[in-house]
Amino acid sequence: MSSPESSPYKDSEASPHEETRKTEWPLWEVFIRGQHGLSHRHVGSLHAPDAEMAIKNARDVYTRRNEGVSIWVVEAVHIAASSPEEKGSLYEPSNDKVYRHPTFFDIPDEVGAM
């Protein structure tokens, strides 16, 4: 683990609009699979010097009440995200295609979570 005072991280923050502060640990996004969850869910973010410490910090920050059985962390800078301005072209075309939404089926209770 490096001291936060002296780590020369260049691409540590995912915020594109400002220079990353040189003294800051990288930002990590945390995903946790809960006790009965089927997939990992994004729960929040934190700072850590490396992946191993990010998992340890995630354990302390996000699983204090027995929430999780599995933790993923990924450095925020490595996440590619769609832009909010593209909302129209990306999502609206599906609005008038109701047949794409499987809302016409009755799902038996025995099937459980899908």
Place this chain on the structure above:
Amino acid sequence: MSDPLFEFCCRMGDNTLVLGHRVSEWCGVAPVLEEDIALANTALDLIGQTQLWLGLAGEVEGKGRDADKLAFHRDVWDFRNVLLAEQPNGDFGQTMMRQFLFDSWHLMYLKALMSSSHEQVAAIAEKSVKEVTYHLERSTDTVIGLGDGTTESHERMQKALDRLYSFVGEMFIDDEVDAAMVEAGIAPDPSSLRAEYDAQLDAVLAEATLTKPEDDFAHKGGKTGVRHTEHLGHMLTQMQWLQRAYPDATW
């Protein structure tokens, strides 16, 4: 000497109480938020273990004192924690070095206690081992990270080790309480754990590029209560002030 089992339980419970309180002093002022939360978690684990150990001590004593009474209504000379636990936090590096030196001993000792002949002792040890395994993992990583870190972090960790190493020896001194525990099959001789402890310490220090002081002098007097360092009394005035000012106050 009072009942050796009572003494033994007080030693275990006072270690976790005093160190737990020390660690809790970081709450809200740790260098980064993530460490702040992690330290608070550690403190809470230790205080939880205290309730079990001092609760058992009270039962063994049979004079109606519960864990709270023992924690808040005793004065310095009644405390049986090792001197290492009461040492001040210093900087973050010193706190983590203290934690590492204690955690290593704590985990070894607790693992041995899991096969104790005393059912409650074994049960408390089993619960604690899970928590302390994580404490040790975390403090070991931090000692290595900061020791093998920048020039400044390395210097601070070396200074912390130099300052605290003379408090390591006390954890491995056998006395008549330990002898009675060995006799009853309740706990191992502390000295029997020294070789394993040293091997682990050397391995971690090597990875952390830190140098163990050559002088093996060991301060003692904490676990017997004969001679605590001046720091414990100051700590208790903070920890116990409410019960001292308003005896038996409740929520």
